[in-house]
Amino acid sequence: MPCNFFLPVNNKEGTILPMEHILIKVYGSISNASPELYAAALEMVQEQNEDAVELDGTFFTISFEGIYFMMNEFIAAIKPHLTNDCTGRIDYIDVDEWSLTRFWIEGGLITQNTADLNHVMDHSGH
Secondary structure, three states: OOOOOEEEOOOOOOOEEEOOOOOEEEEEEEEOOOHHHHHHHHHHHHHHHHHHEEEEOOEEEEEEEEOOOOHHHHHHHHHHHOOOOOEEEEEEEEOOOOEEEEEEEEOOEEEEEEEEHHHHHHHOOO
16 A cells, blocks of 8 residues: 655645655754844745744754755855844755755854765864
8 A cells, every 4th residue: 555645834825735755954043133134034934834934033053854945046145134243154965965064154254064964073163
């Protein structure tokens, strides 16, 4: 007997969609973020999952899982809204490539480092 897997989805239509293989995970936070940064981030993700980004006061978070995420475009969209007071990090995990790219945010600048997931603790800053 064939087996189908479905996950409930909290979308506007309330439909149940087939389970997807998660290829990309994006998690992170930025302290001292502005509403403009949040708006730029929301514009980038709203077609895929508008609930992936949140702003609580000045604390911005992103939590996304899916099959595709335009990370370079996302970083380009939020970068103009970073101030010298913004600090944080965003992790981009590519399960297919088995890699983690960490974007460090501090002093209005973004730096990044990519590591193989098998050696991620050597590069995580912990």
